[in-house]
Amino acid sequence: xxxxxxxxxxxxxxxxxxxxxxxxxxxxxxxxxxxxxxxxxxxxxxxxxxxxxxxxxxxxxxxxxxxxxxxxxxxxxxxxxxxxxxxxxxxxxxxxxxxxxxxxxxxxxxxxxxxxxxxxx
Numbered sequence: 001x002x003x004x005x006x007x008x009x010x011x012x013x014x015x016x017x018x019x020x021x022x023x024x025x026x027x028x029x030x031x032x033x034x035x036x037x038x039x040x041x042x043x044x045x046x047x048x049x050x051x052x053x054x055x056x057x058x059x060x061x062x063x064x065x066x067x068x069x070x071x072x073x074x075x076x077x078x079x080x081x082x083x084x085x086x087x088x089x090x091x092x093x094x095x096x097x098x099x100x101x102x103x104x105x106x107x108x109x110x111x112x113x114x115x116x117x118x119x120x121x
Contacts, residue, residue: 071087
């Protein structure tokens with residue numbers, strides 16, 4: 001057994017399992033997954049995020065508030081505008097891995113296995 005697995009909480013009886021389920025639950029919403037994808041390259045204001053995910057600013061703000069409470073995103077205010085960014089790289093990686101798994105579910109050779117696949121989701 002690797003010494004770092006116990007420290008990182010990756011054992012089946014880890015206290016972090018329930019918290020991991022809450023994170024998956026937070027990402028079990030297409031709008032939130034789209035928001036993570038939109039924020040993968042940096043900070044954006046709510047109105048621009050709303051345009052990207054094709055939702056109203058009010059709806060996007062509600063999703064972002066939940067994501068902020070779960071510490072998935074961070075916010076800052078500049079005047080009347082509120083900007084959001086991912087709190088760390090893990091939400092981006094979770095979403096990327098989920099998309100890669102979805103590509104596998106479709107059969108054939110997934111796009112991310114092609115040499116010219118380019119940027120990861």
